[in-house]
Amino acid sequence: MVVVGLLLAACTTEVAPSTTEGPRPTVTSPSVTKTVEPDRLEVWVDDLRAAVLAPFVADFAERAGVTVDVVSYPFDEITTAAATGDGPDIFVASHDRLASLLEQGAVVRVDLGVVGPDLDPVAVQAVTSGGETYAIPYGLEAVALYVNVDTVAGDVVPDTFASLRTLCASFETCVGIPEGLYHQYGFLSSSGGYVFRPSPGGGWSVNDVGLSKGVEGAKALGRLVADGTVFAGPYGDVVDGFVAGETPFLITGPWQVRPFGDAGVDFVVHPLPTLEGRSLRPFVGVQAFFVSAGAPPDLAESFVREVLARPELLTAAALADDRVPAYLPARSKLDAHIAGFVESVDGGDLLPGVAEMVAVWDPLDAALDAIYSGLDPVGALTSAEEAVVRATAP
Incomplete structure (x- = not known):
């Protein structure tokens, strides 16, 4: 793994308030064994998402006076490492990993807040279990x-x-x-x-x-x-x-x-x-940002609200590798190549996000x-x- 950003602003640990009106996304965390550092976040993403996150994270860290480490991992390896309980605070994964993450107690509920109504309902369904959302979806894919x-x-x-x-x-x-x-x-x-x-x-x-x-x-x-x-x-x-x-x-x-x-x-x-x-x-897959059960709750809540739930971040994260944005307003200005996948995404079936798929x-x-x-x-x-x-x- 390669640390692609160590973004630190000194002086204060108070998180700046959101400038977005409306309900605040919240993160609920159970008790975990990981040592929680209230003024530090570790974010695991692939190389493409790391580049997208960099300016947003730098701004957040400076305003909040906290440390945010952005660590680059191969996409398919992130979930396995995250499930250990001693990994990242925030990470990207595909929706079909949700069932196993929940079984391991590795992730927590995330309220989508003001961006929720503008997200693709299929993408939201993909990260929902028992009526609760467990991630913020950013991109969809289908053939x-x-x-x-x-x-x-x-x-x-x-x-x-x-x-x-x-x-x-x-x-x-x-x-x-x-x-x-x-x-x-x-x-x-x-x-x-x-x-x-x-x-x-x-x-x-x-x-x-x-x-x-x-x-x-x-x-x-x-x-x-x-x-x-x-x-x-x-x-x-x-x-x-x-x-x-x-x-x-x-x-x-x-x-x-x-x-x-x-x-x-x-x-x-x-x-x-x-x-x-x-x-x-066709099968439809969804990529999303998850919050670890070991994340500092207050800081994770602020990061979700001020970084991950921003429409421009969600759009850029999807387009970084040509996925259809989960943020619906972004679809009006898609490159023709990406626009060609919208009908498949809209008319497909979610890849079942259950452990039984292995069989x-x-x-x-x-x-x-x-x-x-x-x-x-x-x-x-x-x-x-x-x-x-x-x-x-x-």
């Missing part, structure tokens, strides 16, 4: 359709898989899609499939597994693979095929916007095409592999569903 405009005209909007096949007449493969459930969940959901049924009050019912309800979408996927419309393969292979112009279309998420731009690929992003008259509902990936990936190979989708999905039910049974 959409990339078009390589060096191979297909950029003004062509392929809105169905049938139209894609027509556009790809001169190509051996048409649409590259990384293999596995994450990228291909939308095919199952298009015909009513789901992993765990969402509960009306938030969360998911892990006793209600609906994978077999996606069989019609799975059959359609099998046909698309068989006729060459879809190439489902390892992530690197499908991305390389798109960059090389061998596959004119690619379905993946916003994490490829920057790498493609850096590689000089001329591309546009469109909403996902429909499948036999049905809309694909889902392998059986479903195996079922999809079988479907690519031409095996019976009914049998493949039924077997996968039975495996998940057995693994998640109380």
Whole structure:
């Protein structure tokens, strides 16, 4: 890890009052074993968020007379380290880590305050458990359709898989899609499939597994693979095929916007095409700022209110790596590439944020592999569903 900012202002430990009118975000902390320093915060974020936070943190630290250490960690490693109870006070994580963080008692409730009504309801739902919010969401992600405009005209909007096949007449493969459930969940959901049924009050019912309800979408996927419309393969292979112009279309998420731009690929992003008259509902992921159970409550509350809940900070944190902002007013001025993901985010299904998801990936990936190979989708999905039910049974 690398400390990217040690921001200190001496003289006083009194936190400056907020200039924002309205209800104050609050942080509620249980008793923890970590030694709490009332005038110091440690914030763990990835490199991109560290650069975004720097000016906001510097201003806060100077006005409040406190020390704020911003520590750069690889995004995927932050949650594991934070869950030890002796890690950061504030950290970023994806919403699907919330269940395990709560089980470990690692995070506390956070009131969204005045910014709450302007946040995407799906993003808020993602960080809510038992009617309480546990983070401030800043960005959403889902897969959409990339078009390589060096191979297909950029003004062509392929809105169905049938139209894609027509556009790809001169190509051996048409649409590259990384293999596995994450990228291909939308095919199952298009015909009513789901992993765990969402509960009306938030969360998911892990006793209600609906994978077999996606069989019609799975059959359609099998046909698309068989006729060459879809190439489902390892992530690197499908991305390389798109960059090389061998596959004119690619379905993946916003994490490829920057790498493609850096590689000089001329591309546009469109909403996902429909499948036999049905809309694909991809998984939606949410990134958010969490507050550790070991954070000094008063200082953490002020940091949430004066830094994390600021619209300009939330917007910049999302756009730093091309995510769709959770702050809804920011969506009126999005770059065209990011705007292409909004429909997927709005029309998708939240990735279930429950620990039982660990039992889902392998059986479903195996079922999809079988479907690519031409095996019976009914049998493949039924077997996968039975495996998940057995693994998640109380």
